[in-house]
Amino acid sequence: MKRTFLVLFILFSATSIFANDFITKFLKECVETERPVSNVNIGKAMLNKMASNTSDEELKTTFRELNSIRIITTENKADSKYYFEKAKEMAFSEFTEYKEVVSVNERRSKINILMKKIDEKTQDLILIALDDDSKLTIITVSGNIDFNSISKISSSLREGEAEEKTTDPGS
Numbered sequence: 001m002k003r004t005f006l007v008l009f010i011l012f013s014a015t016s017i018f019a020n021d022f023i024t025k026f027l028k029e030c031v032e033t034e035r036p037v038s039n040v041n042i043g044k045a046m047l048n049k050m051a052s053n054t055s056d057e058e059l060k061t062t063f064r065e066l067n068s069i070r071i072i073t074t075e076n077k078a079d080s081k082y083y084f085e086k087a088k089e090m091a092f093s094e095f096t097e098y099k100e101v102v103s104v105n106e107r108r109s110k111i112n113i114l115m116k117k118i119d120e121k122t123q124d125l126i127l128i129a130l131d132d133d134s135k136l137t138i139i140t141v142s143g144n145i146d147f148n149s150i151s152k153i154s155s156s157l158r159e160g161e162a163e164e165k166t167t168d169p170g171s
Contacts, residue, residue, distance in 0.1 A: 023070040030086040035079045042069040066143035080136035087128045108132040
């Protein structure tokens with residue numbers, strides 16, 4: 001499930017700076033002091049550094065086209081479920097200009113991806129996920145991206161997952 005989540009995230013990782021407003025609003029309005037979350041912000045400078053540290057040209061281009069990535073996580077099961085519902089409620093009621101492009105509701109995991117088209121190459125993206133281990137992840141991404149390169153990256157991830165299964169020493 002985690003690899004599926006990653007592939008879905010990469011497939012739809014194209015956004016503009018407005019997706020970050022979701023994280024800011026969520027942190028201010030939904031996160032409670034007694035129910036903390038982890039919050040990671042990756043800015044343009046770090047994305048450029050990541051681009052310079054990879055030899056894959058398409059991945060380099062992808063990183064350079066992004067402005068920021070923001071991630072919220074919590075591993076507490078009760079908090080995860082609570083915040084997942086809060087995030088979905090806020091996304092669908094207050095970010096109505098976003099359209100749901102992916103919705104996965106499996107037995108023990110849920111993913112919602114909302115996107116807002118800004119222009120031909122720019123979209124805002126909000127990803128809200130509760131994985132099969134009840135871990136919450138909310139991701140917003142800001143920038144422009146070439147979906148052809150994302151397709152290549154997704155294919156290589158799927159190939160890597162298949163190789164990992166065949167070479168897993170625990171098998």
